[in-house]
Amino acid sequence: MSKQAAIKLPPVNQRRVIEEMLVLLPDPVEKLTLLKRVMGSYGRIPAIYRLYPRLAEVALRKQAIDFAEKIRPGSKKNARTLMAEGTIPTPKPVLWRIYQFRHAILTLFILVFGWGLGSAVAALFDLMQAPPQVAGVQREIILADNGARIIYTGKIPPFTPDTKERNETGKILVAEVSAPAVKPMTGDVPLPAAPVLRSVAGPAPVEIKMHLAGMLASLEGATTHVPEYLTTPVWLVEKKEDTEIYSNRLQIITSHMVSNTPRRYLSFPRGDKNQAAGQTQDKIVGIVYHASESDIFPFNPEMNSSLKRYSASLIKYIKRNKSYHYFIDRFGRVYRIVRDADAAHHAGNSIWADAQQYHLNLNNAFIGICFEGRDFEPRDTTPTTQGSEISGPHMVAMSNPTITKSQLQSGKELTAWLRYKYGIHQHNCVPHGLVSINPANNLIGHHLDLAHSFPFSEFGLSNKYLETLPSMTEFGFTHDKYLTRIFNGQLWPGVHLSRALVKQRARKAGISRSKLQRQLQAKFKSMTEVMDRFEEEMENMQQLEAQDDRSEPTAQDAGNAS
Amino acid sequence: MGKKKDTMEQEREAQLAEASAQILQHQSGTNSEEDIKIDVDRAVGVDVGTSKIVIADRNKDDVSFESRFNAFIPVEYSKFSEGILKQNKINYFKTGKSLIVFGDGAEVFADMLNRETHRPMRKGLINPQEENAVAIIHYILDELVAPANSTNTQLCFSIPGIPRDAETDIIYHETVIKRHLSKKGYKVKSINEGMAVILSELGDENFTGMGISAGGGMCNVCLSYLSVPMLSFSINKGGDYIDEAVASVTSEVGTRIRKIKENELDLTRKPRSDIEDALHIYHDELISALLTALGESLRQTSKTHQMDRAIPIVLSGGSVLPKGFKNRFEEALQQADLPLEISEVRLAKDPLNATANGALIAAMYED
Numbered sequence: 037m038s039k040q041a042a043i044k045l046p047p048v049n050q051r052r053v054i055e056e057m058l059v060l061l062p063d064p065v066e067k068l069t070l071l072k073r074v075m076g077s078y079g080r081i082p083a084i085y086r087l088y089p090r091l092a093e094v095a096l097r098k099q100a101i102d103f104a105e106k107i108r109p110g111s112k113k114n115a116r117t118l119m120a121e122g123t124i125p126t127p128k129p130v131l132w133r134i135y136q137f138r139h140a141i142l143t144l145f146i147l148v149f150g151w152g153l154g155s156a157v158a159a160l161f162d163l164m165q166a167p168p169q170v171a172g173v174q175r176e177i178i179l180a181d182n183g184a185r186i187i188y189t190g191k192i193p194p195f196t197p198d199t200k201e202r203n204e205t206g207k208i209l210v211a212e213v214s215a216p217a218v219k220p221m222t223g224d225v226p227l228p229a230a231p232v233l234r235s236v237a238g239p240a241p242v243e244i245k246m247h248l249a250g251m252l253a254s255l256e257g258a259t260t261h262v263p264e265y266l267t268t269p270v271w272l273v274e275k276k277e278d279t280e281i282y283s284n285r286l287q288i289i290t291s292h293m294v295s296n297t298p299r300r301y302l303s304f305p306r307g308d309k310n311q312a313a314g315q316t317q318d319k320i321v322g323i324v325y326h327a328s329e330s331d332i333f334p335f336n337p338e339m340n341s342s343l344k345r346y347s348a349s350l351i352k353y354i355k356r357n358k359s360y361h362y363f364i365d366r367f368g369r370v371y372r373i374v375r376d377a378d379a380a381h382h383a384g385n386s387i388w389a390d391a392q393q394y395h396l397n398l399n400n401a402f403i404g405i406c407f408e409g410r411d412f413e414p415r416d417t418t419p420t421t422q423g424s425e426i427s428g429p430h431m432v433a434m435s436n437p438t439i440t441k442s443q444l445q446s447g448k449e450l451t452a453w454l455r456y457k458y459g460i461h462q463h464n465c466v467p468h469g470l471v472s473i474n475p476a477n478n479l480i481g482h483h484l485d486l487a488h489s490f491p492f493s494e495f496g497l498s499n500k501y502l503e504t505l506p507s508m509t510e511f512g513f514t515h516d517k518y519l520t521r522i523f524n525g526q527l528w529p530g531v532h533l534s535r536a537l538v539k540q541r542a543r544k545a546g547i548s549r550s551k552l553q554r555q556l557q558a559k560f561k562s563m564t565e566v567m568d569r570f571e572e573e574m575e576n577m578q579q580l581e582a583q584d585d586r587s588e589p590t591a592q593d594a595g596n597a598s
Numbered sequence: 599m600g601k602k603k604d605t606m607e608q609e610r611e612a613q614l615a616e617a618s619a620q621i622l623q624h625q626s627g628t629n630s631e632e633d634i635k636i637d638v639d640r641a642v643g644v645d646v647g648t649s650k651i652v653i654a655d656r657n658k659d660d661v662s663f664e665s666r667f668n669a670f671i672p673v674e675y676s677k678f679s680e681g682i683l684k685q686n687k688i689n690y691f692k693t694g695k696s697l698i699v700f701g702d703g704a705e706v707f708a709d710m711l712n713r714e715t716h717r718p719m720r721k722g723l724i725n726p727q728e729e730n731a732v733a734i735i736h737y738i739l740d741e742l743v744a745p746a747n748s749t750n751t752q753l754c755f756s757i758p759g760i761p762r763d764a765e766t767d768i769i770y771h772e773t774v775i776k777r778h779l780s781k782k783g784y785k786v787k788s789i790n791e792g793m794a795v796i797l798s799e800l801g802d803e804n805f806t807g808m809g810i811s812a813g814g815g816m817c818n819v820c821l822s823y824l825s826v827p828m829l830s831f832s833i834n835k836g837g838d839y840i841d842e843a844v845a846s847v848t849s850e851v852g853t854r855i856r857k858i859k860e861n862e863l864d865l866t867r868k869p870r871s872d873i874e875d876a877l878h879i880y881h882d883e884l885i886s887a888l889l890t891a892l893g894e895s896l897r898q899t900s901k902t903h904q905m906d907r908a909i910p911i912v913l914s915g916g917s918v919l920p921k922g923f924k925n926r927f928e929e930a931l932q933q934a935d936l937p938l939e940i941s942e943v944r945l946a947k948d949p950l951n952a953t954a955n956g957a958l959i960a961a962m963y964e965d
Binding site for chain 2: 045048051054055058064065066067068069071072075
């Protein structure tokens with residue numbers, strides 16, 4: 037029986053090289069030793085060299101010479117001589133050099149490859165950080181400053197009303213909202229500032245408000261309770277000449293109080309067929325929070341005189357213009373400026389709505405509370421380019437609003453008393469920035485004070501930043517890029533919610549969003565006209581009343597007459 | 599007196615230097631095989647053949663060959679006989695009531711007594727039918743192979759290929775011989791006989807070709823490519839087969855047949871007698887069997903397609919010595935139509951010592 041060989045022979049080209057190198061050692065024992073070593077080691081030539089046969093030959097040739105040198109010293113010199121004579125073929129110089137510097141070349145290759153691989157992995161990791169497009173997934177995020185988790189669904193924000201919708205079919209996507217870290221106003225609890233929206237697939241927006249409301253309701257146990265109305269009594273403890281002291285520590289300075297036109301307004305019940313007609317009311321139904329957006333001195337002991345002086349001048353201004361019902365200075369002192377029974381000129385061009393009514397022009401229906409402070413600051417205007425539709429915003433949302441803890445505490449106490457006294461629903465306690473509109477161009481955000489960073493939960497209120505804006509959903513208002521840039525591209529979720537709702541309604545109605553908006557704007561215009569007529573009539577009535585008051589004989593006149 | 603003293607001192611210094619060298623070698627801390635340096639000054643190759651055991655002993659640069667007949671003959675014991683053996687320095691040992699004469703002396707006694715010698719090996723392997731086979735082989739090896747100078751001295755002995763036409767194996771044969779040689783202090787390894795021929799004769803061809811060792815008991819064939827064995831086998835036909843076959847058809851004793859074969863046979867000329875005629879026939883038969891087996895083996899293997907050139911064939915061993923054997927082989931080769939291209943057929947430079955020489959090379963090269 038024949039015995040089969042088990043050793044695998046090297047490739048043909050390498051066999052040729054081996055045989056060429058055997059001439060180095062004519063002695064059969066030395067030749068056999070060299071042959072055995074080279075044959076045993078050719079497989080250990082690194083695979084990278086074997087990728088190119090010529091390079092593998094060079095490596096093998098070098099190996100053979102090295103082995104020959106060990107077997108018979110002087111073989112290297114002999115090899116050089118034989119190569120020079122042509123007895124042993126000489127490899128190409130470039131290949132020889134590559135092999136000579138193989139370690140350096142290999143090290144460089146590994147470094148480059150490692151860098152490339154690391155970059156690819158980093159890019160892939162960044163990609164994986166983006167939330168997946170998963171249908172029906174709702175994302176839990178922490179928005180509320182008390183740590184309440186709110187599951188939020190919304191549309192992908194295009195961020196501008198002028199750009200095309202991301203999904204023209206109207207598919208609604210679940211948005212994930214996260215609040216970047218901001219310095220809290222209170223210093224204890226983080227406040228949601230400009231929320232960041234990222235998109236994920238999700239349910240239709242028609243369920244948005246209901247879903248949100250449901251979620252909020254379901255989370256009440258895990259979050260701070262937000263009662264609709266306050267039932268805990270807050271009463272007047274003591275009334276002094278210029279101060280009112282209440283049972284919840286509230287102190288109101290009344291020395292600057294002025295009167296204005298009596299509170300009387302036209303409200304428009306929701307769902308009423310004769311909606312445009314409106315109904316006359318004088319009830320206080322809500323509170324609008326303002327920031328003075330005035331110049332602010334640093335709040336430290338050295339500026340005490342300036343702070344006082346500036347607050348005093350501001351109060352004078354407010355008094356003169358009857359701007360707000362209440363003013364809270366930097367020290368937290370509460371001033372009543374305009375009587376509760378009168379209107380104040382704090383939110384004329386504004387829209388809000390609750391479950392029962394639409395409110396256009398909140399001067400009469402809502403109490404205006406103003407915090408001395410800023411939450412927006414000026415910035416360098418961006419030079420406009422020729423033909424550009426947008427000029428750079430003159431202001432930008434501040435990450436650290438200047439309203440103090442004392443002010444917020446006072447505001448909280450004042451709100452509690454007002455809500456208790458007038459039975460104000462928590463839904464109708466809103467920041468000015470959320471209700472302000474510009475009827476001339478149908479844009480929201482005409483004023484933006486407290487359009488971010490308001491501590492709703494601290495005030496016992498629901499987060500209005502998460503709620504739709506009636507100005508958008510009911511009356512077709514929208515926003516522009518200017519507004520977006522003020523918020524550094526991160527408008528509050530309510531804006532995006534509102535857009536989604538409008539889009540959904542348009543789709544259900546079988547019309548485009550812009551067409552629906554025009555219809556809503558027309559509704560607003562007709563209601564506004566009704567309201568204007570009403571106000572005109574009220575004004576006329578007041579003038580007549582004033583004339584009557586002047587024409588009626590006084591007791592002195594009667595005495596003089598007799 | 600002074601000169602003698604100087605010579606003695608020189609010899610003593612040489613002995614001391616050699617002893618120091620050996621001590622230093624032992625003290626060098628050879629804890630692993632990698633640390634062991636082969637004793638390149640001394641190596642031994644042994645051809646354990648059926649008819650002869652040949653050694654190639656290299657001491658420094660000198661290589662010497664020595665052989666002994668691998669045969670014995672039992673002689674009835676008598677003091678007279680034993681005296682004769684001693685007087686003539688003939689190797690023997692006593693067992694029971696017999697004197698076993700072994701080695702070259704066995705041939706002499708066989709001639710004297712007109713008897714056939716006995717063989718401790720048959721067909722290349724230890725003869726199981728001979729009671730004292732292993733002992734005789736050991737005695738012959740002891741006579742030929744001196745104890746090792748150091749523990750690093752290499753020794754390589756030849757073994758046959760696995761017989762094609764027999765059911766036996768070579769494990770016992772190889773182990774017995776290896777064990778005995780190891781007791782002499784050598785680092786022992788074995789090599790196929792055909793491969794040994796290749797190492798001995800095909801150095802210039804980079805150990806690529808075919809080596810055929812046609813000995814007394816069998817023919818060993820090995821095909822190698824760059825010292826890598828591609829094919830090896832053996833057939834149980836050799837010189838003994840020819841001797842026995844011719845003896846059987848001519849009624850002559852094998853010893854005489856062997857003498858004619860080794861001294862008078864010329865395969866290039868017509869046979870001059872019946873014995874020569876029979877020798878011609880059985881030589882042809884041997885060659886035919888060898889080439890048939892070679893052809894079958896080549897066709898069974900898939901390795902030969904890696905042979906990228908025509909290869910030389912080297913013939914060695916006692917059976918190729920008759921004049922004209924090479925020619926006969928070449929003629930038969932042309933008829934055989936082997937699936938292998940042959941460049942030339944040549945005889946080994948020293949056919950009787952080629953295997954031992956190849957074993958010596960195998961012993962000397964460092965793995």
